[in-house]
Amino acid sequence: MTQAPEKQNIWAIGDVQGCYESLLAILDKINFSPKIDGLWMVGDMVNRGPKSLEVLNFCHEHAQAVDVVLGNHELHLLACWNGIRQPNPKDSLSELLRDEQQKRFEPWLRQQPFYREYENHFLVHAGLSPQSSLSDFKAMLHQAHLQLRDGDLNSTLSELFQGESQLAQSVGCATRVRMVNEMGIPDHGYKGSPQDAPTGLQPWFTHESIDWPENKKIIFGHWAALGLFQNNQVVGLDSGCVWRRSLSAYNVKTGQVVQVNRVSQ
Numbered sequence: 001m002t003q004a005p006e007k008q009n010i011w012a013i014g015d016v017q018g019c020y021e022s023l024l025a026i027l028d029k030i031n032f033s034p035k036i037d038g039l040w041m042v043g044d045m046v047n048r049g050p051k052s053l054e055v056l057n058f059c060h061e062h063a064q065a066v067d068v069v070l071g072n073h074e075l076h077l078l079a080c081w082n083g084i085r086q087p088n089p090k091d092s093l094s095e096l097l098r099d100e101q102q103k104r105f106e107p108w109l110r111q112q113p114f115y116r117e118y119e120n121h122f123l124v125h126a127g128l129s130p131q132s133s134l135s136d137f138k139a140m141l142h143q144a145h146l147q148l149r150d151g152d153l154n155s156t157l158s159e160l161f162q163g164e165s166q167l168a169q170s171v172g173c174a175t176r177v178r179m180v181n182e183m184g185i186p187d188h189g190y191k192g193s194p195q196d197a198p199t200g201l202q203p204w205f206t207h208e209s210i211d212w213p214e215n216k217k218i219i220f221g222h223w224a225a226l227g228l229f230q231n232n233q234v235v236g237l238d239s240g241c242v243w244r245r246s247l248s249a250y251n252v253k254t255g256q257v258v259q260v261n262r263v264s265q
């Protein structure tokens with residue numbers, strides 16, 4: 001068997017959230033070709049935007065080229081499909097929840113992990129936990145991934161949404177963390193910018209107890225109010241496409257950032 005050729009370019013893309021036309025526009029702008037390029041989706045492909053079904057269909061169809069990590073909105077969709085949660089009024093998942101036919105994406109979705117590691121990068125939807133060592137955090141996320149993929153789906157989703165077990169807290173952090181308190185405990189209620197945050201809260205990536213992976217940049221999304229953000233350790237890619245701002249793509253080999261304004265649908 002011949003070895004697969006190395007990817008020409010690999011792009012990480014933030015929270016698309018059903019903004020399918022904006023996804024197509026940015027793929028066009030970066031000249032993305034699924035035959036030669038790779039795409040890392042940072043999670044939250046679906047919900048709030050108008051075309052979740054199309055975005056999911058695109059990622060599923062090009063699964064050979066697209067690496068996905070799960071975000072909170074994918075977990076919510078899995079839970080809605082299985083009656084563990086009810087859609088809330090802000091959701092735009094009705095097409096995906098309309099009939100059994102749309103559950104065809106479920107087997108593929110439940111195979112996706114909560115983090116992925118590469119030579120120089122670590123992909124996670126929201127962030128790392130200041131409360132765990134990196135190895136413990138990864139072990140918990142891996143266990144949750146195996147349970148979601150191979151275990152009883154309903155009981156796994158119930159456990160994750162109950163939020164009490166260490167497993168649920170690790171997944172909660174990986175998929176939802178923004179700000180943490182001095183103890184490193186996530187405050188899931190605050191969704192604004194770091195500048196406007198109440199005293200005592202700080203972005204997860206500034207907490208002194210974060211156990212950073214060696215020589216790997218963390219690529220994350222989930223935090224629209226933070227916007228496109230980069231320092232030596234992290235790249236935050238949620239630039240608020242679904243909130244009528246922009247969609248961002250990050251070239252993991254060159255560090256180039258490309259953005260498109262939200263394409264109205």
Ligand SMILES: [Mn+2]
Nearest residue numbers: 044071072222
């Ligand atoms: Mn999110």
